[in-house]
Amino acid sequence: MSIKKIVLLTISHIAVGVLGFAAGIYYLPILIAPTAPSSEEINQLALNGQFQAQFERALAGSDALHWGEGQVFLSDEVVTFLGQLAPGPDYKLYLSPTFVENEAEFEQAKAQMIQVGDINTFDNFIVTLPKGVNLAKYNTVIVWCESFGEFITAGQYQ
Numbered sequence: 001m002s003i004k005k006i007v008l009l010t011i012s013h014i015a016v017g018v019l020g021f022a023a024g025i026y027y028l029p030i031l032i033a034p035t036a037p038s039s040e041e042i043n044q045l046a047l048n049g050q051f052q053a054q055f056e057r058a059l060a061g062s063d064a065l066h067w068g069e070g071q072v073f074l075s076d077e078v079v080t081f082l083g084q085l086a087p088g089p090d091y092k093l094y095l096s097p098t099f100v101e102n103e104a105e106f107e108q109a110k111a112q113m114i115q116v117g118d119i120n121t122f123d124n125f126i127v128t129l130p131k132g133v134n135l136a137k138y139n140t141v142i143v144w145c146e147s148f149g150e151f152i153t154a155g156q157y158q
Contacts, residue, residue, distance in 0.1 A: 026087065036121035042073070042082045045126065049073035053141050053155030055083060061102030061151035068153030070124075072141050076133075079116065079141060081125045090147035091119035093127045095138035096154075103151045106144060119143060 055068035062068070070083010079093060096113045100106045117127035136158075143152040 025089070036123040037080075037126050039082060039124065041126070042080045042124050045075070045078055045080045046071075046073035046082070048075045048077070049080070050075055051135060051157035053157035055081070055085075055143070055153040055155045057153075059101040059151075059153060061100075061106075062153055066145070066150050066152050068143055072155050072157070074135055074141065074157055076135070077129060079127045079129060083124070085119070085122045085125075085143060085152060087122045088145050088148075088150070088152070090145055091152065092144050092146050093117050093119055094142040094144055095133070095135070096140040096142055097138050099140045099154065099156045100142060101151070101154055103149065106142065106151050107149075113142070114138070 051074040053072040053074070055070050055072060056062075057067045057069050059067075066086055066088070068081075068083065068085045070081055073080045073082075085091065093116050094110075094113045095116055096109055098109050098112070100109055114133065116129050116133060119125050119127060139158045140154055140156045142154040144150070145152055
């Protein structure tokens with residue numbers, strides 16, 4: 001076998017391995033995600049909501065792989081979301097006293113934020129708030145990918 005053929009085979013095998021690994025990172029969270037709450041569940045809990053926010057794709061820190069789109073409802077007990085998030089691993093829900101829309105702003109304001117829970121579904125979610133969280137102290141709800149330090153989306157509710 002010639003050196004040229006060995007080099008080409010090596011490069012092609014490495015490329016396929018890298019593509020497979022990237023596909024695994026993207027699809028694994030989708031495959032292991034629990035069943036998302038139904039729209040009826042979300043709508044029922046939304047009736048108790050004190051605040052509302054909108055997640056939009058057109059934020060400065062959102063892109064083709066990191067986005068959210070839909071309606072967020074906040075009450076004293078839960079934060080509910082009716083819509084879709086781009087799939088990804090290790091999503092966390094934060095409340096912030098200031099609106100942020102990219103990674104740099106998130107990192108700068110993170111010390112003033114509170115992490116309220118994990119997000120494990122990408123079509124709708126329900127996150128139970130920790131006891132004692134005062135929603136009035138914050139004005140923005142944020143979805144953040146902790147593993148990769150990626151801004152996903154945010155919505156201002158007051």
